[in-house]
Amino acid sequence: MFAESTAGQRVYYVESLNPLTGIVRNVFMQSRIDGQLGLVVAREGSHTEMPDGSRYLVFKDGRRYEGTPGKLDYRIVQFERYWMRLDPVPVNGKETGIRQAPLNELLADKTPPARAELLWRVGVPVSALILAVMAIPLSFVNTRARRSYGLMTALLLYFVYNNLLS
Structure with a gap:
């Protein structure tokens, strides 16, 4: 190394x-x-x-x-x-980027980067909730139809939502 x-x-x-x-x-x-x-x-x-x-x-x-x-x-x-x-390492204060900003600062800030970070922080937990709720109707299997339609629909919904979120 x-x-x-x-x-x-x-x-x-x-x-x-x-x-x-x-x-x-x-x-x-x-x-x-x-x-x-x-x-x-x-x-x-x-x-x-x-x-x-x-x-x-x-x-x-x-x-x-x-x-x-x-x-x-x-x-x-x-x-x-x-x-x-070893040389002493100067300790810089905490990073002050938009990704490290606390939630209350993001809510007060009206700039597009702050809104995008806020949307990302809220969107990921919401996507987990949406997928959990969608799992119930998508898990229904009709014995006369193919079993993979629900899985394909769930994957399609996830990819579309994740791309829209990004």
Whole structure:
């Protein structure tokens, strides 16, 4: 699994992840800071959050290679445990799009996007109610007629209603 950090400053590769423990195996990380290339290769790693809220990646049993691309002055460091602080993520407020607007704001707003979102929010539960009510007459089977007419009619009604709703 590959992952890239903000602005491409760091690229991570993880071979396997244990979802129960959160430990990753065979980790590769490349970072570029001020033109200096840094590579970290580790047998395993994990994510740790400190009590003060700072977040760290902890790599175990690996090596770090540092240097400038094109030059031969690379430095190799072998480590048992390597802590790397993650940049704090700025918390943006909640999203303020029309899809996240509360119902009372949608009722007060007269713009077409607000009306469309209101129609969508009301239309989906109404479609479930209509299909439940229509199931009663459509489930009647005439023994002399084909059995699939009710099913075909129900599917046609659903598709027409859903397309009109969209």
